[in-house]
Amino acid sequence: MYLRMTWVFILSMTSILDMTGCLPDKHLLSWLKPNPINILTLNASPYFDSDLPQKMVTNLGDTAFLKCKVINLRNRMVSWLKTDPLQIISSGLYTFIKDPRYSSEYMEEENTWVLKITKVEYEDSGMFDCQVNADPLMTYTVSLKVVKKDYRQFLNDAPQYAADPSVKILGGYEHLVKVGSVLNLTCVVTTPTSYNQMTRWLQNDRIVTPKTGVSLLSENTPHTSVSCLIIHRVQHRDAGSYVCAAGDMGHDMAVVGIIEEVTPVKSFLTHNLLIPFIILLSITSFIIVLGIIRTVARNSEEIDSCSRRKTDL
Numbered sequence: 001m002y003l004r005m006t007w008v009f010i011l012s013m014t015s016i017l018d019m020t021g022c023l024p025d026k027h028l029l030s031w032l033k034p035n036p037i038n039i040l041t042l043n044a045s046p047y048f049d050s051d052l053p054q055k056m057v058t059n060l061g062d063t064a065f066l067k068c069k070v071i072n073l074r075n076r077m078v079s080w081l082k083t084d085p086l087q088i089i090s091s092g093l094y095t096f097i098k099d100p101r102y103s104s105e106y107m108e109e110e111n112t113w114v115l116k117i118t119k120v121e122y123e124d125s126g127m128f129d130c131q132v133n134a135d136p137l138m139t140y141t142v143s144l145k146v147v148k149k150d151y152r153q154f155l156n157d158a159p160q161y162a163a164d165p166s167v168k169i170l171g172g173y174e175h176l177v178k179v180g181s182v183l184n185l186t187c188v189v190t191t192p193t194s195y196n197q198m199t200r201w202l203q204n205d206r207i208v209t210p211k212t213g214v215s216l217l218s219e220n221t222p223h224t225s226v227s228c229l230i231i232h233r234v235q236h237r238d239a240g241s242y243v244c245a246a247g248d249m250g251h252d253m254a255v256v257g258i259i260e261e262v263t264p265v266k267s268f269l270t271h272n273l274l275i276p277f278i279i280l281l282s283i284t285s286f287i288i289v290l291g292i293i294r295t296v297a298r299n300s301e302e303i304d305s306c307s308r309r310k311t312d313l
Helices: 002-020 271-312
Strands: 055-059 064-071 078-082 087-091 102-107 112-117 126-132 138-147 166-169 174-178 183-190 200-203 214-220 224-231 240-245 251-259
Touching (some): 166 240
Antiparallel strands (some): 078 087, 126 138
16 A cells, blocks of 8 residues: 555656656655755756856956856766857866866865866956767856956055045246246145135236236146146246245145346358358459469479579579
8 A cells, every 4th residue: 555655646746746847845755855965867968057146246366166067967978168259268167278277177065167267367257168079969058258457446544545635736836938838837725625716817817817918728637637828928926935835725826937038149151141252252262272372383483593593684
């Protein structure tokens, strides 16, 4: 009687499996669940464990681990391939790719095949296929995305150092500018809090306002404000002290000195007079040389005549 009831239970469970194809794990008895030594799974087809992640994001320079778990693998082979461009990486534990950063490993305790990539680069991003040489061919795709490391993840809740507010005119205290050139004074206001005050420029204690030949430019960010005073054509009246005032943030001062533009002495000879001057110089030189030759010749004749007279005597 007991044996008959056992067979009825087994047949009923078998019919349920045939109708539904599978049962949730919690409704299966332990001896019916797939395991490496269960006699009921010896002839079962291999399948992938879909619980492993199929989308991996790894920081640039770190090590990526792409995992693939195959149930009922038995004597079949697991291979890793990269789809774009198509490249065979490994078959079993043998690695075909020449890049030494790639290696195939098998985690026996977890029954998992791992594609390991050390010091990942942006070019390593792509789709990787874990293939099993079953009939038909089985493929489990894992994507890898390499991103730049975000250092903000290392920040904690500890208070951060806040820079003191500062007002600074770039270029130092003294500025020397030639008459007629452009004067550009740049003031940078740095504050740890949001800055919403207006930066003012003063020349010799008088507020500078935009006008013809004078421009005021500004650019603000949450913690920095930049103000530029531009005088397009400097004159002597633009000399003096300039103050960049940022309200209660403070101020900075610079002194502007105006210098005369040094004009080079114009050449006495212009291009139009150069050629006639050269010709005149050549003629003069020729006349002088000719005069010297005639003088030497005359002296030679006088010496010869004196010599003849002495001989006649």
